[in-house]
Amino acid sequence: MNKMLTNDQLAQWDRESFFHPSTHLAQFARGEAPQRIVTGGEGVFIEDRDGKRLLDAFAGLYCVNVGYGRTEIAEAIAKQAHELAYYHAYVGHGTEASITLAHMVLERMPKNMSKVYFGMSGSDANETNIKLVWYYNNILGRPEKKKIISRWRGYHGSGLMTGSLTGLGLFHKKFDLPLSQVIHTEAPYYFRRPEADMTEAQFTAHCVAELEALIEREGADTIAAFIGEPVLGTGGIVPPPEGYWAAIQEVLRKHDILLIADEVVTGFGRLGSITGSEHYGLEPDLITLAKGLTSAYAPLSGSVVGERMWKVLEQGTDENGPIGHGWTYSAHPIGAAAGVANLELVDKLGLVTNAGDVGAYLNTQMRDALAQHPHVGDVRGEGMLCAVELVEDREARRFYEHPGKIAGAVVGKMVEKGVIARAMPQGDILGFAPPLCLSREEADRVVEVTTAAVHEVLGD
Numbered sequence: 001m002n003k004m005l006t007n008d009q010l011a012q013w014d015r016e017s018f019f020h021p022s023t024h025l026a027q028f029a030r031g032e033a034p035q036r037i038v039t040g041g042e043g044v045f046i047e048d049r050d051g052k053r054l055l056d057a058f059a060g061l062y063c064v065n066v067g068y069g070r071t072e073i074a075e076a077i078a079k080q081a082h083e084l085a086y087y088h089a090y091v092g093h094g095t096e097a098s099i100t101l102a103h104m105v106l107e108r109m110p111k112n113m114s115k116v117y118f119g120m121s122g123s124d125a126n127e128t129n130i131k132l133v134w135y136y137n138n139i140l141g142r143p144e145k146k147k148i149i150s151r152w153r154g155y156h157g158s159g160l161m162t163g164s165l166t167g168l169g170l171f172h173k174k175f176d177l178p179l180s181q182v183i184h185t186e187a188p189y190y191f192r193r194p195e196a197d198m199t200e201a202q203f204t205a206h207c208v209a210e211l212e213a214l215i216e217r218e219g220a221d222t223i224a225a226f227i228g229e230p231v232l233g234t235g236g237i238v239p240p241p242e243g244y245w246a247a248i249q250e251v252l253r254k255h256d257i258l259l260i261a262d263e264v265v266t267g268f269g270r271l272g273s274i275t276g277s278e279h280y281g282l283e284p285d286l287i288t289l290a291k292g293l294t295s296a297y298a299p300l301s302g303s304v305v306g307e308r309m310w311k312v313l314e315q316g317t318d319e320n321g322p323i324g325h326g327w328t329y330s331a332h333p334i335g336a337a338a339g340v341a342n343l344e345l346v347d348k349l350g351l352v353t354n355a356g357d358v359g360a361y362l363n364t365q366m367r368d369a370l371a372q373h374p375h376v377g378d379v380r381g382e383g384m385l386c387a388v389e390l391v392e393d394r395e396a397r398r399f400y401e402h403p404g405k406i407a408g409a410v411v412g413k414m415v416e417k418g419v420i421a422r423a424m425p426q427g428d429i430l431g432f433a434p435p436l437c438l439s440r441e442e443a444d445r446v447v448e449v450t451t452a453a454v455h456e457v458l459g460d
């Protein structure tokens, strides 16, 4: 680091030179939007250059699952960098780390998964998965079967295809998305059900009917796959309504539509189960992994391919030659070494169990503290995921006119009090996804600060 650099210079360079993702560019450049320069982290806390210590109740972007400052992973990365910082994985090359990690990943996935392809991000893993789905149907001689069904409010990345799969307006608007191969169906979002008196089971039936109608309109022979997060994440942290996954999978099977489980958030313990697929009984053909694979100590993603697809991919290369897919950084050894150390640590610290136990505690405490507040419409969650949805009128389920403003204000107050939560898009939803190592005392602190901030912004 340049020792001559003062923090003020850094702040100025930040405004002048750095293109921040998911940021109001004009406000940031003008100095109207806040900046935070993060310098360190330990456990569930981060620290910024002003010496402010914050409890990160969103684990970065729900990714630092083992918490900050884990020397075991840092050392594994350093060791790999010293021994062999890079070699590619093309035409049969590998490293001990990438091969070991592939084996460890498969041990943790549902049965009938066959191989792991490693990329760098959740977005590129989903791009890989869609390419594999198209390739698969071409090899099977059904080139018309290509469309992908995603859900409104699903989040699958922000590339061209993955931004299309994402069912949130901001990711489409002015980008000429979604691409025509992507179609969206109802979000399994019970709190926003179309009729107030619907039971969860009735709402599930409604989601299934919507899916059936979409398939009927488009024609099952044009639809290749359905992609979904076991629990809707960025779209609002919404666990599925009763019976949802069993009923959806029945429809997909009937129409020979592949299932892609996007486990970028739920993979490796966040729900208190090793995968969301295990948690809800999904039998996917493809699984998308990222975040918790390395706890974000290095960028790495995984596309896990099921047996039935794998056989066809092999057939494809017998017919057409080597698969035309790969990146320079596929299976990067440093990412793979981080992944191996991370998964070992998840086991050693019992973080899957802790996510279930402390996550349930966090949800219960949050519900007890806030569910009766006149502007809290819903408190929901699963494992170490929790959301508090704020509304104008609780009884009428009337939402605020300018979505995001109130939640933004609450989250801002929380930061002043030392806790980071996330205002989720398209609503006034406070999102919580702390590191899986959160303790009960730390959960209490999150609830206390959230409650105080809600009362300060919205009154009693």
Ligand code: PLP
Pocket (backbone or CB within 6 Å): 061, 120, 121, 122, 123, 124, 126, 155, 156, 157, 158, 229, 233, 234, 262, 263, 264, 265, 290, 291
């Ligand atoms: N899929 C899900 C479920 C996600 O939550 C995310 C990111 O939040 C992605 C995919 C995209 O991952 P990345 O941001 O690493 O590209």
